[in-house]
Amino acid sequence: MIAISRRDTFPLAITVVALVFLGLFLLYPLFNVFGASFLDRAGAHFTFANYTRMLSSRFYLGSLTNSLLLGVLATLLTIALGVPLAFCLARLPIPGKSLLLALASLPLVLPSFVAAYALVLLFGRAGIITHLLRDIGIPFSSIYGIAGMTIVFALTLFPYVVFPAVAAFKAVDVSIEEAGQNLGSSRWRTFWTVTLPVVMPAVLAGGLLVFIDVLENFGVPFVLAEDKPILAVEAYKLFVGETGGNPASAGVLGVALIVCAAIALLIQRHYLGVRRFSTAARRAPPELVVTPRLRRLASTYSWAVIVAALVPFIAIIVISFTEFRGPVMHANLSFDNFRDLLNQSSRPLVNTLALSTAAAIAAAAIGVPIGFAITRFRSKISALLDVIATTPFAVAGTVLGIGLIISFNSGWLVLTGGWLILVLAWMVRKIPFNVRASAAILQQIDPSLEEASINLGVSPLMTFARLTVPLMTGAVIGGMVLTWVTVASELSSTVVLYSGPWATMTVVMFQALEGEGAGIASAAATVLIVVTVLPVALVYRLLRRHELGMM
Amino acid sequence: MWAGDVLTAISIDHVSRSFGTVRAVDDVSLEVEDGEFFTLLGPSGCGKTTLLRAIAGFADLDSGQIRFGNRRIDTLPPHRRSTGMVFQNYAIFPNLTVGGNVAYGLKARGVVAAEIKRRVARALKLAQLDGLGERWPHQLSGGQLQRVAIARCLVIEPEVLLLDEPLSNLDAKLRVEMRAEIRQLQQELRITAVYVTHDQEEALAISDRIAVMRAGRLEQVAKPQQIYRAPETPFVAEFMGTTNLLTGTVAGCEGEMLRVRVGPQEFRAAGDRREDASVCFSLRPEAIRLLGIGEAPPPGWSTFEAELGEIEFLGAMTRVALKINNGAVVRVASLDLLPDELNARGRVTAAYDPRRITVFPG
Numbered sequence: 026m027i028a029i030s031r032r033d034t035f036p037l038a039i040t041v042v043a044l045v046f047l048g049l050f051l052l053y054p055l056f057n058v059f060g061a062s063f064l065d066r067a068g069a070h071f072t073f074a075n076y077t078r079m080l081s082s083r084f085y086l087g088s089l090t091n092s093l094l095l096g097v098l099a100t101l102l103t104i105a106l107g108v109p110l111a112f113c114l115a116r117l118p119i120p121g122k123s124l125l126l127a128l129a130s131l132p133l134v135l136p137s138f139v140a141a142y143a144l145v146l147l148f149g150r151a152g153i154i155t156h157l158l159r160d161i162g163i164p165f166s167s168i169y170g171i172a173g174m175t176i177v178f179a180l181t182l183f184p185y186v187v188f189p190a191v192a193a194f195k196a197v198d199v200s201i202e203e204a205g206q207n208l209g210s211s212r213w214r215t216f217w218t219v220t221l222p223v224v225m226p227a228v229l230a231g232g233l234l235v236f237i238d239v240l241e242n243f244g245v246p247f248v249l250a251e252d253k254p255i256l257a258v259e260a261y262k263l264f265v266g267e268t269g270g271n272p273a274s275a276g277v278l279g280v281a282l283i284v285c286a287a288i289a290l291l292i293q294r295h296y297l298g299v300r301r302f303s304t305a306a307r308r309a310p311p312e313l314v315v316t317p318r319l320r321r322l323a324s325t326y327s328w329a330v331i332v333a334a335l336v337p338f339i340a341i342i343v344i345s346f347t348e349f350r351g352p353v354m355h356a357n358l359s360f361d362n363f364r365d366l367l368n369q370s371s372r373p374l375v376n377t378l379a380l381s382t383a384a385a386i387a388a389a390a391i392g393v394p395i396g397f398a399i400t401r402f403r404s405k406i407s408a409l410l411d412v413i414a415t416t417p418f419a420v421a422g423t424v425l426g427i428g429l430i431i432s433f434n435s436g437w438l439v440l441t442g443g444w445l446i447l448v449l450a451w452m453v454r455k456i457p458f459n460v461r462a463s464a465a466i467l468q469q470i471d472p473s474l475e476e477a478s479i480n481l482g483v484s485p486l487m488t489f490a491r492l493t494v495p496l497m498t499g500a501v502i503g504g505m506v507l508t509w510v511t512v513a514s515e516l517s518s519t520v521v522l523y524s525g526p527w528a529t530m531t532v533v534m535f536q537a538l539e540g541e542g543a544g545i546a547s548a549a550a551t552v553l554i555v556v557t558v559l560p561v562a563l564v565y566r567l568l569r570r571h572e573l574g575m576m
Numbered sequence: 577m578w579a580g581d582v583l584t585a586i587s588i589d590h591v592s593r594s595f596g597t598v599r600a601v602d603d604v605s606l607e608v609e610d611g612e613f614f615t616l617l618g619p620s621g622c623g624k625t626t627l628l629r630a631i632a633g634f635a636d637l638d639s640g641q642i643r644f645g646n647r648r649i650d651t652l653p654p655h656r657r658s659t660g661m662v663f664q665n666y667a668i669f670p671n672l673t674v675g676g677n678v679a680y681g682l683k684a685r686g687v688v689a690a691e692i693k694r695r696v697a698r699a700l701k702l703a704q705l706d707g708l709g710e711r712w713p714h715q716l717s718g719g720q721l722q723r724v725a726i727a728r729c730l731v732i733e734p735e736v737l738l739l740d741e742p743l744s745n746l747d748a749k750l751r752v753e754m755r756a757e758i759r760q761l762q763q764e765l766r767i768t769a770v771y772v773t774h775d776q777e778e779a780l781a782i783s784d785r786i787a788v789m790r791a792g793r794l795e796q797v798a799k800p801q802q803i804y805r806a807p808e809t810p811f812v813a814e815f816m817g818t819t820n821l822l823t824g825t826v827a828g829c830e831g832e833m834l835r836v837r838v839g840p841q842e843f844r845a846a847g848d849r850r851e852d853a854s855v856c857f858s859l860r861p862e863a864i865r866l867l868g869i870g871e872a873p874p875p876g877w878s879t880f881e882a883e884l885g886e887i888e889f890l891g892a893m894t895r896v897a898l899k900i901n902n903g904a905v906v907r908v909a910s911l912d913l914l915p916d917e918l919n920a921r922g923r924v925t926a927a928y929d930p931r932r933i934t935v936f937p938g
Contacts, residue, residue, distance in 0.1 A: 476634055477667035477725075479655045481681030481732060488655075495671050 035485045036402040039394040040410050046391060047413050051453050054428025055283070055420065061431060062276030079277045088254035089281055092240055095171055095255070096285075099178035100236040107183045108221075108228055110330050111190030113323045118312045120324060126191070127562070128331050129184055131338060133507070134557045136514035136531050137181040138244020139550045140337035142538055144168055144177060145248060146354070147340055169251045177249065178239050180334045185238070186231035193227035194220070199310040226297050233293045237286045241421030243517035248538065256282050257517060261423050264521065272431060279424035286419035338554065345551040349544035362548035369533070369545070374552060377513050377530040380444055384451035385509035391452070392459025393501055397489060399460070400467040401475070418457040422517030425450055429522060442524045450522055451512040458511075459504050466500035467493075510557050584644045584735040584768050585610050586631065591640030591650075593626055600626040602792035603640070608785075611766040613759065617779040618789035619815070624772045625740055627789070631770060632661050632738055644735055655684075660729025661738040665745065666721045668713045674700070674724050675709030681732035695731055702761070703727035719750050726758070730765065737762065737769040743778065755782050776816050780804060788812050810936050813858035820859045820906050826851050833930055839902020844878045845933035856936045861909035863932040866896065866924050873927035882906065883923055887915045898926060 065072045079085045113119055114126060132140070147154045148168040158165040168176065201223070202215050210218060246255035260278035263271045315323070348359035392414075399411045417425070429450055433440035440446040470493065478488040494501070516531045523532050530553050537546035586608040593601040601623045608614040616624035629635040631642055633654025642650040649657050669677050678699050682692045700709055703723040713721065722742060729737060739758070743751045759782045762769045773779050779786050780800040788795040788803065788811075796808045807813035810821055824838035826849045834847045836855060845857055865873075873879050885897035885905060894913040898906045908926060918924070 471665060471667065473663045473665060473667040474669060476632075476654075477661065477663055477728075478669070478680065479634075480632055480657075480659060480661040481684060481728065482655050482658075483680070483684040484653070484655050487684070492669060492671075496669075 035489065036398040036407070039398040040406055043391060043395045043398070043410055044406075044413065047416075047453070047456070050429070050449050051417055051420070051425070052413070054425060054432045055416075056428075057431040058272075058276045058279045058424055058428040060276075061272040062280050064273055066273070075273045075277045079274060084254055085259065085278065088256045088259045088278070089285075091171070091250075091253050092256040092282075093285060095174055095178075095246075096236045096239045096289075098171065098175045099182070099239045100232050102175055102179040103183050103186050103235045104228060104232050106179055106330055107186030107231070108190055108224075110183070110327055111187045111228075112194055113327045114187070115191045115194035116310065116313050117315060117323045118320060119327050121328075125327055125331050128335060129187055131558075132181045132184055132334050133510055134514060134554055135181070135338060135341070135550065136244060136516055136534065136553075137177065137242060138248050138516060138538070139341060139534055139546065140181050141174075141177045141245045141248040142543070142546065143337035143340040143344070144173070146344060146543065147336070148173075169249055170253060174245055174249045177245055178235070178242070180337070181245075182235045182238055183330070183334065185234040186228060189227040189231045190224055193224035195310065197223055197310060202310075229293055229296060233289060236289050237419060240282060240286055240289075241423065241517055243421075243423055243520065244535065247535075256285075257421050257423050260421070260427070261517075261521060264423075264427050272427065275427055279421070279427060282421045282424055283419060286421070290415070290419050341547045341550045342554070344543065345547040347544070354543070362544035363552075365542075366533075366545050366548045366552070372526060373528050373530050373533045373549075374556075376444070376527055377553070378556065380448055380527075380529065381451070381509050381513040384448045384455065384512050385505045387448065388452045388455040388459050388508050389501055389505045392456045392504070393463040393494070393497065394489075395456070396460045396463030396467060397493065400464045401472060414460045415457050417453050417455075420454075422450070422454060422515065422519075423521055425453065426518040426521030429518075441522075444527045446522050447519060447527060447529075450518040451515060454515070454518060455508040455512060458508060462500055462504035462507075463497060466497050470496050513553065513557055586614075586736060586768060586770065587641075587643045588627070588631075589641040589643070591627070591630060591642060592638045593623075593630060593635055594638055595626075599792045600635075601630065604789075604792070604794055605640075606787060606794065606797055608768060608770060611768055613762050613769045613771065613782060613784045615771045615773060615779045615783035615786045616789055617773060617776060617786050617815075618795075619774060621791075622789040623792040624774075624789050628661075628738055628740055628770060628772045631657075631736070632659050633657050658732075658735045659738050660732060660734035660736070662722075662725045662729055662740065662742045664741045666725040666742075668721050668724055668728075670713050672713075673709065674705060674711050674713070674716070677713070677724055678709075678728045678731050680728065685732070699727040699731035702730065704757075718746050719754060722746065722754060726761070730761075730767075735768070737767050739769065739771045741773055742771075743773070744775075751778070758782065780816075788815060790815075805932075807858065807934055810856055810858065813934060813936075818861055818907060818909070820861065821856060822859065822904060822906070823854065823856045826853045826855060834935065836935070838904060839900065841880055841900045841902065843880065843928075843933065844930040845935050846931045847933075847935040849935065853937075858934045858936070859906070859928060860932060861895070861907045864906065864908045864926050864928045866908060866910060866913065866918070867927050869921075871925075874929075876931075877927045877929050879925050879927045881923060881925055884918060884921060887918060889915050898924065 062075050063071055063073070065074060110129075114122060114129075119125065145168070146152055148165075149155060150167045150169075152167070155165055155167060167173070197220055201219055206212065206215055241257055243257045243261060246253075246258045250258065256278050260275045260282065263278065264275035344354065345362050346358055346360070348355045348357040348361060395410060395414050399407045399414070429446055430441055433446065440449070474496070475485075475488050475493060478492045479485060483491065513529075514531055516535060519529055519531055520535060523529060528536075530549050534546040534549045534553075537543070537549065588604060588606050588608075591601055591604050592599065604623075604627060616627055618624045626635050630637055630650070633650075633652065637650050640650075641648055644658075669680065672680065675696055678696045679692050682695060687695070696709065700706060703726050705720065705723050705727060708716070708720065713724070716724065725742070742758070743754055746754060755778055771779075771782065780803075783800055785797060785799055786803050787797040790811055796803060796812045798806075798808075803812060804816050807816060813819050814821055822838050822843070824836040824843065827835040827837045827842060828851060829835070829848075830844070832846060832848070833844045834849055834855075836843045836845055836857060843857070843859075847855075849855055865877075867873060867879065880900065882898035882900045885899050887897075888895040892911065894910050894915060896908045896910065896913075896918065898908060900906060906926070
């Protein structure tokens with residue numbers, strides 16, 4: 026018999042509420058996607074026919090291999106770019122270091138498909154730079170295809186690797202490096218044999234984020250894949266297909282996406298399982314003393330990566346102030362794009378701001394208590410909650426969107442067509458992030474503080490509200506703002522779920538790009554950048570205070 | 577002046593608590609009297625902290641009961657038990673000032689603001705923290721944090737004060753000062769206190785009674801001097817400071833004295849055992865004296881011959897290892913003895929008081 030003491034009623038209540046919520050809005054929709062993939066066309070009989078049909082199709086099998094190949098290449102390139110950058114930022118004397126760190130968080134703001142589109146305008150077949158290169162005799166085809174997408178992903182997703190890696194490099198206890206050198210290892214060898222292995226878990230955690238983000242990303246392949254099939258895009262096309270939706274075939278691709286992400290997650294867990302390094306450095310390691318030549322090299326490298334990542338930003342802002350005649354760009358300063366955008370409606374901007382805010386608050390309101398329950402109370406049920414609360418992380422936005430539509434299109438709870446379904450989808454998608462952020466900060470708060478409060482006569486519930494939450498404030502707000510920023514630029518579930526009046530800024534951009542309205546899209550992107558830069562600045566300050574350790 | 581009239585005895589009745597397959601507290605029963613300073617002493621992992629946390633309500637019981645006076649409290653949630661706990665790391669709330677920390681428990685009880693102010697001021701004074709109420713925890717030293725932790729507990733006038741290795745994070749000198757202060761405060765307030773430590777010297781200095789614990793069970797519960805002078809088990813004898821534990825066979829009886837043979841060497845010890853019985857006995861190093869050449873032992877003492885081993889000079893004291901014939905080593909602690917006086921001698925005569933030997937069943 027499992028004895029449940031009274032002391033545990035509060036976390037138990039959290040756990041039950043969270044499980045009900047996630048059961049309804051995560052597991053049930055996923056179950057329906059799964060179920061749909063096993064039903065015949067009439068939706069009546071169980072069949073494996075969808076799987077045999079899809080897996081024997083060269084096109085859809087190609088989408089699977091393309092997605093996996095893209096995920097692996099983009100992850101490797103991101104790590105290859107990000108780890109040296111993180112090392113430079115954490116340990117080397119680089120001029121303008123804090124500015125670099127601030128700029129490095131900017132790619133989180135711009136939807137990656139907009140960055141991709143900006144690069145198309147520069148490096149596409151008719152791109153400005155493509156022409157320039159051809160004019161001076163350098164043969165450059167274009168950035169379409171796997172290589173181009175890999176580059177776009179590396180330039181937009183590198184913060185996922187860089188921030189945890191910077192934190193990890195700063196947390197390395199210098200004495201273990203000194204011990205390595207004292208035992209006769211050169212500085213270079215010490216880096217490879219001591220420092221790098223110690224930061225590797227953090228790097229791989231970030232790498233996993235990149236891999237899963239690439240796998241589920243919908244917008245970038247939509248812009249750059251051309252004829253190459255990509256899982257997330259094909260699932261969307263099958264579901265909303267012009268010839269009538271095919272939930273069964275979309276379900277098969279959705280299941281394939283989830284399986285790939287889950288396998289990556291399990292591999293990473295297995296790797297981290299035996300590598301729990303606690304690097305409890307009392308203070309950050311000092312900057313290394315290096316030769317001026319190495320210092321110049323490191324500075325050049327760091328600035329080059331960050332500037333490259335900012336190219337899409339600058340391009341989008343410049344383009345938004347450029348005159349368009351139809352799809353053709355002319356090099357004149359013009360506010361027409363903004364005028365056209367405003368003439369359409371201000372509703373999408375309001376939607377984006379209001380719904381993102383609602384989702385950020387709601388995701389924190391459920392994610393923080395879950396983080397509390399799984400860190401402070403170890404039991405079988407909290408372990409189950411831990412697994413389920415991590416699941417959204419492995420679920421592509423497109424798939425969750427399809428699941429929510431199948432589940433809440435009719436019956437006792439109808440959500441399709443409204444705003445709530447968007448907020449719910451975003452909330453569910455960002456719960457893992459909020460749970461991780463609050464669990465991370467809770468691990469730094471000694472449980473004896475809470476025990477002291479309870480011992481002084483404050484109930485567990487009030488202790489959580491009056492002591493634990495105030496102690497977590499910085500991290501919780503940081504998590505909320507990051508959630509806000511990332512859902513404001515979310516596309517993959519939004520594009521499936523939005524309806525009529527509830528279009529958001531990303532939907533406006535997406536539709537404008539589809540319809541050759543690059544001017545309006547870039548104006549919308551500029552507006553989004555402006556309204557989200559302020560919160561990012563705030564996040565940056567908070568992240569700095571938390572030693573960038575909460576991502 | 578404080579809650580001096582509310583005296584609370586604690587009775588712990590057949591309490592058990594397991595973690596997985598480990599029985600952290602294994603069927604422990606004991607009574608702590610009103611206003612007593614009671615210490616749970618033992619090596620790490622002996623269950624002393626688990627027992628303390630069970631009293632506070634942070635470790636649930638698998639079986640047994642805990643009562644304060646006649647009231648059963650093990651069924652109460654921890655925030656209703658009226659215990660004041662001082663944590664090993666002090667657990668001072670970093671987001672509150674010193675005054676805010678001390679007022680925390682009063683606010684939870686809905687005490688009115690003016691009363692809170694008065695009682696916080698009094699508690700700060702009692703803990704010698706006058707004028708530090710506005711400070712932030714990070715501005716305080718370890719000793720001051722310790723005082724805040726104590727003031728924060730005392731201000732709620734708990735029935736029982738629980739202290740979980742409160743001095744282990746302080747440096748040696750401060751530790752000695754603070755333990756005297758804690759003892760003095762407890763005496764002034766006449767509050768029942770349960771104190772957990774692994775430091776036997778601290779336990780001896782501070783306690784009315786000590787319970788020595790081992791592997792979840794009580795080895796011995798007694799006053800400090802009994803625990804030291806009359807340990808009931810070899811474990812207690814060895815844990816309470818350095819001792820010589822020797823094993824031998826009873827060779828015979830002389831009135832109230834046993835003759836115990838350890839190899840070829842015979843020791844005399846107070847006790848009552850049958851002949852040929854295998855026994856183990858404890859002889860404290862400070863109960864042995866090295867005799868000068870030709871010096872006679874004090875009346876009633878016995879002697880043995882031994883070879884000099886390592887000599888360790890510790891200033892006030894010198895430790896000497898003596899090798900007796902069968903190879904066993906007997907350690908001696910001698911005040912005012914200089915190594916130079918010994919170095920020239922190969923063999924020495926050592927004297928001991930047979931009444932200071934404690935004999936255990938072998």
